[in-house]
Amino acid sequence: MSTAATAEATGTVGCACLAAANGEAAQADRLLRPLLPALTPWLVGRRWFTHEHGCMTELAPVTGSVLRQDGDEGDAAVLVHLLVEARYPAAAARRYQLLLGLRQTLPPVLGPAAVGAALGDPWDGWQLYEATADPELMSLLLDRTAAGESTRSLLLSTTSAQPLPSGLAPRALAVEQSNSTVVYGDRLLLKVFRQPEPGPHPETEVLSALTRLGSTRTPHLAGWLHTPGTGRGSTVLGILEDFLPADGDGWELAVRQAVDCLSDDRRGASVIEGFTHDSHTLGRAVAEVHRALADAFPTVRLKAQQIIDTVADMDRRLAAATAAVPAMEAYGSRISAVYDDFAQAALQGRGLDGQRVHGDLHLGQVLRGRDGWKVIDFEGEPARPIGERGLPQSPLRDVAGMLRSFDYAAQHALFELRSPGAEAKGADAVAERLRQERRARAWTVRNRRAFCDGYAEAGDTDPRVHPIAMRAFETDKAVYEALYEAAHRPAWLPVPMAAIRRTVGSREASTAVPARGGHRSAGGTAGPAAEAPGR
Ligand SMILES: Nc1ncnc2c1ncn2[C@@H]1O[C@H](COP(=O)(O)OP(=O)(O)O)[C@@H](O)[C@H]1O
Numbered sequence: 313m314s315t316a317a318t319a320e321a322t323g324t325v326g327c328a329c330l331a332a333a334n335g336e337a338a339q340a341d342r343l344l345r346p347l348l349p350a351l352t353p354w355l356v357g358r359r360w361f362t363h364e365h366g367c368m369t370e371l372a373p374v375t376g377s378v379l380r381q382d383g384d385e386g387d388a389a390v391l392v393h394l395l396v397e398a399r400y401p402a403a404a405a406r407r408y409q410l411l412l413g414l415r416q417t418l419p420p421v422l423g424p425a426a427v428g429a430a431l432g433d434p435w436d437g438w439q440l441y442e443a444t445a446d447p448e449l450m451s452l453l454l455d456r457t458a459a460g461e462s463t464r465s466l467l468l469s470t471t472s473a474q475p476l477p478s479g480l481a482p483r484a485l486a487v488e489q490s491n492s493t494v495v496y497g498d499r500l501l502l503k504v505f506r507q508p509e510p511g512p513h514p515e516t517e518v519l520s521a522l523t524r525l526g527s528t529r530t531p532h533l534a535g536w537l538h539t540p541g542t543g544r545g546s547t548v549l550g551i552l553e554d555f556l557p558a559d560g561d562g563w564e565l566a567v568r569q570a571v572d573c574l575s576d577d578r579r580g581a582s583v584i585e586g587f588t589h590d591s592h593t594l595g596r597a598v599a600e601v602h603r604a605l606a607d608a609f610p611t612v613r614l615k616a617q618q619i620i621d622t623v624a625d626m627d628r629r630l631a632a633a634t635a636a637v638p639a640m641e642a643y644g645s646r647i648s649a650v651y652d653d654f655a656q657a658a659l660q661g662r663g664l665d666g667q668r669v670h671g672d673l674h675l676g677q678v679l680r681g682r683d684g685w686k687v688i689d690f691e692g693e694p695a696r697p698i699g700e701r702g703l704p705q706s707p708l709r710d711v712a713g714m715l716r717s718f719d720y721a722a723q724h725a726l727f728e729l730r731s732p733g734a735e736a737k738g739a740d741a742v743a744e745r746l747r748q749e750r751r752a753r754a755w756t757v758r759n760r761r762a763f764c765d766g767y768a769e770a771g772d773t774d775p776r777v778h779p780i781a782m783r784a785f786e787t788d789k790a791v792y793e794a795l796y797e798a799a800h801r802p803a804w805l806p807v808p809m810a811a812i813r814r815t816v817g818s819r820e821a822s823t824a825v826p827a828r829g830g831h832r833s834a835g836g837t838a839g840p841a842a843e844a845p846g847r
């Protein structure tokens with residue numbers, strides 16, 4: 313890896329900064345203009361691009377900078393860092409962070425990252441591509457910013473006075489969700505936020521607090537990329553954390569085990585119980601993380617008004633989901649009844665403990681390593697405004713997210729086992745399918761129970777003593793999932809819809825709607841042995 317220097321927007325080598333405060337957008341505009349023709353169609357196809365109602369009218373530059381290797385002959389790879397704003401006639405603008413590579417000729421290995429050709433100076437005819445796929449450029453980014461030779465619009469702050477390890481080989485993680493991730497030599501991981509917003513970032517806040525506390529259940533924060541300034545004047549662009557070696561994330565491990573457990577061929581006593589120990593230790597790990605978060609951030613007692621506000625928020629989400637998912641309409645009043653139970657319990661004086669939470673906890677957010685489960689991705693729920701994600705909430709929300717995830721894993725295992733045209737293959741195939749469905753339900757119940765047992769042992773509360781709150785949180789999560797699936801994976805929509813059907817059904821079947829005075833908390837009291845709702 314050669315050394316590097318920053319270059320000006322014009323592409324002239326030797327100037328350490330791109331944009332002075334004045335005219336920053338104008339310089340970014342000069343950078344963006346030749347890239348726009350190829351960039352726009354590519355951008356709208358990204359998994360992290362949000363499609364608003366109405367056509368995007370403009371992709372406007374906000375800031376831009378260029379990093380290039382020192383001493384190159386003008387034909388080496390160039391890294392263009394851009395913040396751009398997608399603008400719409402009738403929706404708020406959205407800001408995106410782009411890391412783009414430019415080379416005169418694209419090597420075949422970078423073919424899958426290709427965006428198109430630049431048109432106009434200073435890179436007319438150069439090939440544009442997604443830079444996180446290019447190890448050379450990702451080394452350049454980390455080395456330069458770590459050396460403090462950043463551009464004016466891109467800085468790296470670190471949590472330790474020790475220098476970062478150098479010479480680590482970068483590789484992009486193939487999974488691309490809301491963000492893009494690059495691993496450096498299995499030591500460090502850089503997560504690039506694709507829709508960065510000004511102000512403090514929930515994940516930086518949580519990981520820096522937990523790193524200070526010495527938490528062993530979460531990755532240590534090594535640093536963060538950001539724009540200059542302080543408070544709301546600065547934008548966190550990415551975080552650098554320890555890479556946690558793992559045999560897999562909870563989702564892969566759970567689905568793999570559930571497939572074995574559901575199928576006739578692979579079943580045995582050890583397979584049936586296969587994941588329950590993991591679910592149990594996972595419950596304990598999540599309780600430990602909740603305890604650490606309660607130590608690091610303020611805790612509150614959520615009283616009637618706050619719970620009523622939460623219910624109003626759930627109702628708003630339900631309205632949005634009903635507009636987006638026609639099948640939701642049939643359940644609207646029954647879902648509202650689940651939320652009303654929660655509000656009623658609060659009005660009868662039963663509160664809940666509130667604290668900083670994860671906000672988007674599911675099996676994909678936990679990694680199983682040699683020393684147990686680790687919890688990652690503290691960005692909070694992507695659909696919530698960033699400024700609200702750090703507000704104290706009931707940790708039962710996270711528990712509800714994880715319980716929903718066990719249902720997802722079992723349903724996904726069923727999907728993987730589906731043999732096309734089973735019905736046409738006769739009675740045996742139909743009977744096998746029914747067996748698999750029964751086993752999927754049993755797998756879910758077993759693992760939810762094991763998780764709650766672990767959580768109750770290591771934490772302050774057993775989620776099952778709060779059936780009313782849990783039913784509301786799980787229903788709200790399923791409504792969120794329906795919205796998410798409708799937008800991103802319509803084929804998965806039946807999973808949350810089936811959960812909603814069961815949850816409203818379980819409310820109607822139960823006699824759990826409590827009599828006045830019969831509760832300890834807004835969650836209600838069903839006794840510690842009660843099964844978590846939704847089954
Ligand atoms: N500290 C870490 N150590 C190892 N792998 C990680 C770490 N953080 C994230 N990952 C991996 O990167 C993937 C994406 O990370 P995540 O924080 O969930 O990003 P996103 O917000 O885009 O979903 C995870 O599913 C996990 O496989």
Ligand SMILES: O=P(O)(O)O[C@H]1O[C@H](CO)[C@@H](O[C@H]2O[C@H](CO)[C@@H](O)[C@H](O)[C@H]2O)[C@H](O)[C@H]1O
Nearest residue numbers: 489490563672674675676694716717720793796
């Ligand atoms: O990981 P992200 O922060 O991007 O979370 C979003 O995407 C998740 C899907 O990748 C989505 O999770 C839903 O699907 C999971 C299986 O793919 C399942 O384990 C979760 O229980 C389910 O909610 C998540 O809701 C969304 O915010």
